[in-house]
Amino acid sequence: MTELYPYLIIIGSSILVAAGWLLYSYRTQILLSQKLIRLNEELNYDLPDFLRQCWPSLKESGFAGLSWSLNWFGTHVSGSNGKTDGALLEKRFDVQEITLTVRLYLQKRSWEYRFISSALADNFFLLVRMNLWVKLGAVKSTFEQTAKMTVFLQHDVKNMAQLMKLTAEQLDNPVPGQEDKLIESMREVIPAVRDRAEHMLNTLTNKTADSLEIRHQLDALLEQTAGMYELPSTITGSATVNLPRNTLQSILDNILGNFSRQANKSTSQKPDVKIDLDTSEAGFVTVTISDNNGEPCLWPERLFEPFWSEFGTGRGIGLYQARQQAYAVGGSLMAESMANSPLIFILKLPT
């Protein structure tokens, strides 16, 4: 038995050396993968830049060469580094307006090196694929935002164009004997046009027109706004707030407008909105708004996400804007969503 000891020691040592080597190689591979990930982050996930600058890291990983051919929204670019012959790993990506072929050339090495290289190549290809989808996602999202903004602008600009056309026609060709009435009409219309144009501009620049703080009876304003949206409501509590009129109205419009849209969606139940004003916290009023007949919110995480709308044609900016405005005046806006319970908005405003 003792004569076997030297062999056992050799076998054990070999296993230990092999395990140590594999561990070292694995750790090296992780470090090189992390290096590629960091490079990608530094380049803001930009695919052409990443392809141009990734070679030093790949070379360090033991690859013999890299070549790529990219069709980027109709423009063809390509690049190559190192040796571009011999054994290779190739991937082709073809998504919408981007086509890419990448080839990674391997060193003439033993199978274990190739195994580690191919694992690293998989990580590299994964990063390339991710960059491709990040770009396409950003393009899609930008187009969607533009389309939503266009829909919003279209309504107001077409009204403005219609008004100008009518005005020009009436001035060009007034009804005989009605000239005085036309001038009187213009006196009535022009201030309304000015208000409309200011409203458009403020919405586009995401500004409120007024900075002058006025004392408001909050419960009365809530009742009036709920009435405008035809929301049957019960209001408990009372409070006054010292805030700019447009800001406050915009916050309430966006919250109650959301309840109105949800109520219009439901054909079975009429809304039953409960609004509670709590002034127990010094210097603040907490307004809790919920619809007892409302349905649970299926996407609570999306409520305050800009440019996301459950209603395809909405701008998806209302609640986001309301939250920003609430924080801007020193308050807050939150939503509580529980399974099987209607959504609750909690608006906190300084008094």
Add this chain to the structure above:
Amino acid sequence: MSKAAQLDDAGQITAKTALQKGSILLVEDDLALRKMLFNSLEMQGFDVLEADSRQPALETLKQHPNISVVILDLGLPPMEHTTDEGLGVIRLIVEEMLPVKIIVLTGQDEEKSALDAIREGAFDFLSKPTSFEDILLSVNRAFLFHSKEVAMSADGVTRLQFSTKTSDGLKAVREEAEEKLVRQVLKETGFNVYQSALRLGIKRESIYYFMKKFGISRDDD
């Protein structure tokens, strides 16, 4: 000389004769545009009423049965950037069988809105910005059609309007026509079953049968 004046000279229906036949309800949420249109139509001699959203529009229609023409913007609050509210007004007018002609004047996506509006029962579709001349022509046409339908109704002719797919087959079309006709005649006779049966030339039991079949009740009126 404006086209509106030419129309007068040509002896076609004018604002003056239209005034005797009914009023115009202007449903537009943009205050400036509403005021301008209101004043422009009024200066042409029309009797004009106004509303800024769905509910006031329907209330005005119920309070003023002399309204013959509705000029309607599809983008109304609280969803002024979609056509939902405007189409909702058309749908309710058609459901209530209010004897008015609806002219859609909107800035929403033209093709889709026009198709939706006509499908729901609008008489005409004008895309903003349009000329006042075109608005006047459309209003005059609407008054003309309205007056003809009123005359036809006095002669016992009922005009029905509904949209259907030919692929649904004759049975579906017949049932829809039956329902519309029974509803309309019941409405015209103030829910008098005897009078309705007489006008339709059917038995009273048949009227009760149709009322049950289509879920028609006096509350619908």
